[in-house]
Amino acid sequence: MFKVVAVFFMLLVACHGLSGINGGYQERPDLIEDKSVLLLTHFAAEYLSTSQNLLLENFRVVRVQTQLVNGMNYKIDFVAKPVNDISGEKTTCQVVIHVSFQSVKSILQSQCQTS
Numbered sequence: 001m002f003k004v005v006a007v008f009f010m011l012l013v014a015c016h017g018l019s020g021i022n023g024g025y026q027e028r029p030d031l032i033e034d035k036s037v038l039l040l041t042h043f044a045a046e047y048l049s050t051s052q053n054l055l056l057e058n059f060r061v062v063r064v065q066t067q068l069v070n071g072m073n074y075k076i077d078f079v080a081k082p083v084n085d086i087s088g089e090k091t092t093c094q095v096v097i098h099v100s101f102q103s104v105k106s107i108l109q110s111q112c113q114t115s
Helices: 002-018 035-051
Strands: 056-068 072-082 091-099 105-114
Touching: 035 056, 035 072, 035 091, 035 105
Parallel strands: none
Antiparallel strands: 056 072, 072 091, 091 105
């Protein structure tokens, strides 16, 4: 019986090691064009307009990662055009938005670069 339990435990550990880092971010290319992610991107843009006086339009999501942690963290990379910009420059942003199990949204992190 001990051997069976030991083999089961070793298989469990081996499978757990192959599944990725528990609690880490998972790539989610299937969510790039998802409406809920686009809504979260607009939520982040509203936050950026009030917190950094950065007004953006023409959003394009380029990467989405998720992390399950007392709700869901969405790490969203997107490209946008600054409003009233005549230079044609693009702004690239990465935001982390936490959505609680009660659907309360909050911005955990944001950074943007204009190039």
